[in-house]
Amino acid sequence: WSAIKAGRLGVVQQLLASAPALLDDELDPSILREAGTYDCEPLYIACSEDGLHLDTRFEMVRTLVSAYRARATQQGVEGNIFYVINRRWRPSAEYRALRAARERGFDDIMRYLIESGVPFDSSAEPDPAARDKIDQILFPHRISMDTLNLNSGGNVITDEEMLHARQLFGRNNAMAWGYLVGKHHLEDRAPPGGWASLDPDEVRSRALRDAIDAEARLRDLRSRTLLAEQERVREDLLAEQLAYSTLRSAAADPKLLCFVCNPDATDDALPQALNDALAASQAIPAHIFGGTQYAKVGGKRTLQEAQTADRDCSFARLKEELSAKKPWYFLFSGHADVTGPCREKRLGFTNSEGQITSTEVDNDQVAELLARSQVRLVVLNGCESLELAKACIRKGVPAVVCWETVVPDEAAYLVVRGFFRKLAESQEAVVSKDDFARAFDVGKEAVVSKNSVHLTVVSGEVVTRTKPYFEFADPKDKDGSIICDFGVKGMLESGSRAAGKPVLLAAEGERRWEYRAGDWRAVD
Numbered sequence: 001w002s003a004i005k006a007g008r009l010g011v012v013q014q015l016l017a018s019a020p021a022l023l024d025d026e027l028d029p030s031i032l033r034e035a036g037t038y039d040c041e042p043l044y045i046a047c048s049e050d051g052l053h054l055d056t057r058f059e060m061v062r063t064l065v066s067a068y069r070a071r072a073t074q075q076g077v078e079g080n081i082f083y084v085i086n087r088r089w090r091p092s093a094e095y096r097a098l099r100a101a102r103e104r105g106f107d108d109i110m111r112y113l114i115e116s117g118v119p120f121d122s123s124a125e126p127d128p129a130a131r132d133k134i135d136q137i138l139f140p141h142r143i144s145m146d147t148l149n150l151n152s153g154g155n156v157i158t159d160e161e162m163l164h165a166r167q168l169f170g171r172n173n174a175m176a177w178g179y180l181v182g183k184h185h186l187e188d189r190a191p192p193g194g195w196a197s198l199d200p201d202e203v204r205s206r207a208l209r210d211a212i213d214a215e216a217r218l219r220d221l222r223s224r225t226l227l228a229e230q231e232r233v234r235e236d237l238l239a240e241q242l243a244y245s246t247l248r249s250a251a252a253d254p255k256l257l258c259f260v261c262n263p264d265a266t267d268d269a270l271p272q273a274l275n276d277a278l279a280a281s282q283a284i285p286a287h288i289f290g291g292t293q294y295a296k297v298g299g300k301r302t303l304q305e306a307q308t309a310d311r312d313c314s315f316a317r318l319k320e321e322l323s324a325k326k327p328w329y330f331l332f333s334g335h336a337d338v339t340g341p342c343r344e345k346r347l348g349f350t351n352s353e354g355q356i357t358s359t360e361v362d363n364d365q366v367a368e369l370l371a372r373s374q375v376r377l378v379v380l381n382g383c384e385s386l387e388l389a390k391a392c393i394r395k396g397v398p399a400v401v402c403w404e405t406v407v408p409d410e411a412a413y414l415v416v417r418g419f420f421r422k423l424a425e426s427q428e429a430v431v432s433k434d435d436f437a438r439a440f441d442v443g444k445e446a447v448v449s450k451n452s453v454h455l456t457v458v459s460g461e462v463v464t465r466t467k468p469y470f471e472f473a474d475p476k477d478k479d480g481s482i483i484c485d486f487g488v489k490g491m492l493e494s495g496s497r498a499a500g501k502p503v504l505l506a507a508e509g510e511r512r513w514e515y516r517a518g519d520w521r522a523v524d
Contacts, residue, residue: 004045007052007495009059016067023071038068038081040093047109048100051467053491061097061109065116084119085134094118095138256284256420257327257375260291261313261334261347264354268335272409276333276381279417283424287325289313290334290350312352315361315369322373329377329423330370331416336382337406345384363388364395371395376431379419381412389505399436399506401443405474406482407500411447414470415502418446433506437515440504447499448472470499 003011015022023038046052046060072081086092091099098118101110114120122134165176181187258277262270274291281288290313313334322330335348338356346363348356370378370392378392380402389402401419403412422439423431451466475482475498491497504515505523514523 004042004060005049007056007060007491008493009056009063010493012060013063016063020067020071020074023067038071040064040068040082040097043068044093044097044100047097047106048104051465051495053495054106056491056493056495057106058109058112061112065113069116080117082116082118084122084124084138091138095120254285254287254325255328256280256286256331257321257325257329258286258288258331258333259313259318259349260288261332261350261356262291262354263335263348263350263356265356268348268356270334270409272413273333275413276416277331279413280331280379280420282417283420284329286331287321287327289317289321311350311354313350314357315349315366318349319369322369322375326373327375329379330373330375331379331381333381333412333416336380336385336388336403345387347380347382347385347388363391367391367395367397371397377401377423377436379416381407381416383407383500386503389503393505393507393512396507398508399433399504401436401440401502401504403500404503405500406476407502408475408497411470411499414446414450415443417443419443433508433513433515433520436504436506437520440502440515441518444472444502468494468496471496472501473498474501 082094122131169175337345338348383406385402386404389400422442450469452469
């Protein structure tokens with residue numbers, strides 16, 4: 001159950017494959033389970049647990065249903081193994097799973113469960129009396145059609161009308177009843193004993209009031225949580241401005257050069273790339289080039305995000321700026337996986353028209369330029385930039401931060417922001433590789449400390465649950481296909497999103513180092 005709640009699909013699959021008898025277990029030792037009957041509570045958990053990604057949830061449901069069927073085959077059980085009522089005459093776990101999928105809008109899971117034989121009503125029961133009893137159990141708050149028709153002078157609301165109304169209102173029973181009551185003008189025709197007789201002791205109305213109250217408290221908590229988060233972010237920004245104002249005034253000469261290569265092409269555009277440079281410049285004064293885009297508005301080209309009108313971020317421009325400004329640090333924010341003539345990955349430099357121009361220069365030329373310019377640190381904040389980083393180290397750049405994998409925009413931003421904040425604490429002209437390592441750790445911590453908050457109602461109480469938003473993992477599978485990216489595609493089994501894998505490289509004399517998992521190791 002814990003593995004299902006955590007979304008650990010692989011663990012669940014391994015457990016069921018190695019120990020299928022787990023499906024025979026009954027938590028209540030007083031119940032003797034018969035072959036071919038199984039505790040489907042895990043199926044309900046898979047359909048109702050908060051925080052699971054839809055793809056993971058669907059695969060979990062398919063895994064469990066397949067396991068139930070396989071176990072039934074092993075035990076020689078034929079026919080349907082799913083029921084609408086359990087042995088205690090209560091709604092079965094598989095029925096509750098189907099209902100949870102329907103209520104939460106998991107249409108694909110709902111259809112799959114129905115196709116797999118999970119019953120959604122009492123229609124499979126041949127005995128009319130048994131069907132009525134089952135309906136009373138499944139729908140305790142449903143108003144009886146016979147009760148409504150008692151004082152109406154005949155069977156006004158027919159079964160066919162009720163079926164049509166349910167189809168009309170998407171199987172919403174409350175709206176279907178309201179529609180039919182209004183259609184036949186039954187509002188003033190109370191049943192024998194009055195309307196109160198339909199809800200003795202106000203059990204149903206009290207349950208409805210409690211549910212409405214819980215939902216209202218949930219919405220209120222969500223609003224207050226959002227407001228508190230907005231206030232916290234504002235306070236953090238004000239504190240940052242105050243903390244770094246001293247550093248910026250003490251170092252009037254910018255030590256950081258930022259190239260933000262944001263192409264105009266829709267498929268290649270990086271609207272968040274400028275944030276990397278702005279976040280770094282809050283900690284260390286910087287010259288920022290690029291980041292803007294042209295967009296067509298009313299048939300005319302207009303400049304968006306106009307932090308700077310200088311859009312030329314070509315390799316030739318980099319030569320000029322490195323020579324003129326002599327920065328300590330260089331930050332590249334843009335595409336670092338543009339395919340070159342020999343299928344190698346290159347930096348996506350852009351010209352003043354927002355076009356990528358990487359074919360004009362290879363990685364060795366970039367590495368030689370950066371080493372010759374005597375920059376002390378290069379940050380390649382783009383996807384799959386490890387090979388260029390290695391080239392920079394070979395040419396003599398003291399330290400390089402890069403990404404071994406593809407990286408979502410927000411993770412790249414968080415690493416840069418945390419890294420340069422920590423680096424800003426050092427005002428020395430020469431920074432050791434251990435100083436870079438400490439800043440690198442702070443940048444990584446900024447990524448994994450981001451949490452996602454989930455609000456849910458449990459037993460009438462609003463419960464807040466958190467889990468890490470990011471996890472350092474490769475968003476691609478072994479075949480190179482994106483399996484987890486930017487929240488658009490699937491999450492990891494943990495329920496977090498893949499942040500990619502950042503790497504720090506350094507050189508001291510003839511020795512070269514790679515920093516991962518808190519330790520330096522020598523590399524060739």
